[in-house]
Amino acid sequence: MAGGTLIVGASQAGLQLAASLGQFGDTKPIALVGEEIHPPYQRPPLSKEFLTRASDLESLALRAPSYYADAGIDLVSGERVTEVALSSSGSPGSGVARTASGRSFAFDRLALTVGAAPRRLDVPGAGLDGICCLRDRDDAADLRGRLESGARVVVVGGGFIGLEAAAVARALGKEVTVVEAADRLISRAVAPVVSEFYRQAHVRRGTRVLLSAAVSGFEGADGRVTAVRLADGTVLPADLVVVGVGVLPRTELAEQLGLACDRGIVVDAHARTSNPRVHAAGDCTVQPHPVTGLGTVRLESVQNAVAQATAAAASLLGRPVGATPVPWFWSYQGDLRLQIAGLSTGYDEYVVRGEPDSERFSVLYYRQRELLAIDAVNSPADYMAVRRALTDGATVPPSAAGDPGTPLKTLLAAGRAAVSSS
Ligand SMILES: Cc1cc2nc3c(=O)[nH]c(=O)nc-3n(C[C@H](O)[C@H](O)[C@H](O)COP(=O)(O)OP(=O)(O)OC[C@H]3O[C@@H](n4cnc5c(N)ncnc54)[C@H](O)[C@@H]3O)c2cc1C
Known part of the structure; x- marks a missing residue:
């Protein structure tokens, strides 16, 4: 690409940003570069319908394959951007990015929609086979296959993704234990009364829920996990472990560019980073509280990715940015x-x-x-x-x-x- 808009990260936010640029009448070239080999797809079904086999891989796609060429979006899949630099001369916001395979992309405008990566547990045995996370399509396909055989499933992390995976495993007849380090489930998002409701509801369905329980390590045989060890000495036998202990926003490119980062790439209500020529949207950002304006929040939701990317597109084009919409979210646990x-x-x-x-x-x-x-x-x-x-x-x-x-x-x-x- 020689100029135009470079969007790094081809998922919910990146695709929306590219689509919105076109909808706002932008005619400059758009390159949407993503590390994953798959065209942009929906993540929410990965821990729900896809895991239960109620939907297949094809139905996850966010757009039909023909959409990208029709919309004038150059979708580049399977390329990780490793270096990005803004030029000191030339038009404001212009620069060049390079990928791990050596491709380069010159741009006039830059947007980062790089999302977040799953947080890993740093304990002995964490690399054993059978310890899975659930962030992308390949993780979900792997987990779905493994759920066909393992009888005892331990889910580490009682947040939304852990509980959704636990509900699927239990519905498949597995013996399921959820291990949560905090003293209640989904503690970052809901009031204690809702946490307690979910604990009881999962227990009623036959899932064991352990609160205030820290994982100290994993045991294995022949390279495969066989048990989860807790700090109090409890050993939970396991054929399969799902780790859902939150995500870390991917700030590495923002840091290269010297952008302010604080638990994510800091943006304003118009999705502008600390360098107003660079925009960012989606799970990788922290933003002013969209309801009260007090303090900052990091939102991990489809609604936020779409709304913020739309704001970023408007802002990149110098158009008025609409009022920040009310955030919304869903979690289906069985x-x-x-x-x-x-x-x-x-x-x-x-x-x-x-x-x-x-x-x-x-x-x-x-x-x-x-x-x-x-x-x-x-x-x-x-x-x-x-x-x-x-x-x-x-x-x-x-x-x-x-x-x-x-x-x-x-x-x-x-x-x-x-x-x-x-
Ligand atoms: C299993 C699961 C279930 C979920 N369920 C719900 C739900 O029920 N409701 C809801 O609202 N939200 C849900 N979410 C959250 C929602 O999917 C995310 O908020 C949304 O995907 C965020 O979109 P994003 O584009 O900001 O980031 P991501 O979807 O994380 O995409 C970022 C993309 O950027 C790519 N990338 C990163 N760095 C680079 C680089 N240097 N070069 C090139 N590419 C790069 C990544 O590979 C990735 O494809 C769920 C998420 C998961 C994982």
């Missing part, structure tokens, strides 16, 4: 469908609607009585009502939210009326 709207970070109060034991309830989060977010378990109407309210700047008084007999959308309408009359 028949437990969690939908989240907003961000509960910083909440000082929450209200539970419905009865967690019925496996159908929601939790509304507030800060200083301002509605922040909802976690809705098998309650899509509550989720939709709060998502719309957050988008419209409406609220519902915490005192009324707990009444499951009154549909939330009725309460939210009342909240909206109160807001507009005040």
Whole structure:
């Protein structure tokens, strides 16, 4: 490529950025360079439908193969960008990138959509065969094959991906143990009441859940894992181990460019890095809190990747960037469908609607009585009502939210009326 836009990282955010440039009328060449050999695909099904065999590899693709040429996007797969430099002369933002295989890409504009890599456990035996992670298509295909035989599965990490994988393994009839270092499940994202609900729900389905349990190492025979050792001396026999202990944003190229990084590539609400000529979007970034503007957050979601990449495209072209949308997320653990709207970070109060034991309830989060977010378990109407309210700047008084007999959308309408009359 000799000029145009270089997007490093060909996945949810990178593809969206390329597509949005075209939709905004950009006619310059676009190179979308990705390390993986597969064209951009969806990751969420990897721990859900794909793992259960309800979907296949072909259905994961984000676009039909013909899309890229039709949209004028030069998709370069299987190339890892290892070096990138901005020129000190020439147009602002121009430079050159090189890949591990020696290809070079000159650009006028640069965007980093490099995502995140799974965090590995640094304990003895971590390299044994049968210890798997779940980040990309190849990981998922490998895990899916291994689930056909192993009877005892230990999942290390009680976050979303670990619990989704545990639900699949248990539904396949495996003996499943989840090992979580914190004292509750999904502790970074949900309130204790939701954590406890998930613990009980997984236990009801036959999964063993160990909290405050640290892995100290793995045991093996003939190079294959046979057990997980915990710090308290417990030994859990295992034929297969799934490690889901979070991700590390890929900041190596940003660091080469001298961009500010702090648990991710620091960007503003327009997806501009500390060098405003370079943009970044998706899992690799940290951004101002999209709801309150207070502090920074790193969001790992499809919604964020798409929204931020769209903002980056507008910003790269000097177009106005729309208001930051309300974040939303989902996690399907077997028949437990969690939908989240907003961000509960910083909440000082929450209200539970419905009865967690019925496996159908929601939790509304507030800060200083301002509605922040909802976690809705098998309650899509509550989720939709709060998502719309957050988008419209409406609220519902915490005192009324707990009444499951009154549909939330009725309460939210009342909240909206109160807001507009005040
Ligand atoms: C198993 C799983 C389940 C998930 N489930 C959900 C869900 O239910 N709901 C939800 O909202 N989100 C879910 N997510 C999260 C969601 O998939 C991510 O937030 C989204 O994929 C982020 O997109 P991204 O483009 O920012 O990063 P990524 O998808 O990580 O893509 C980054 C790409 O950049 C490439 N790359 C990195 N460095 C280089 C380089 N130097 N040169 C070239 N290429 C490079 C990588 O190989 C990768 O392909 C899930 C993720 C996983 C892994």
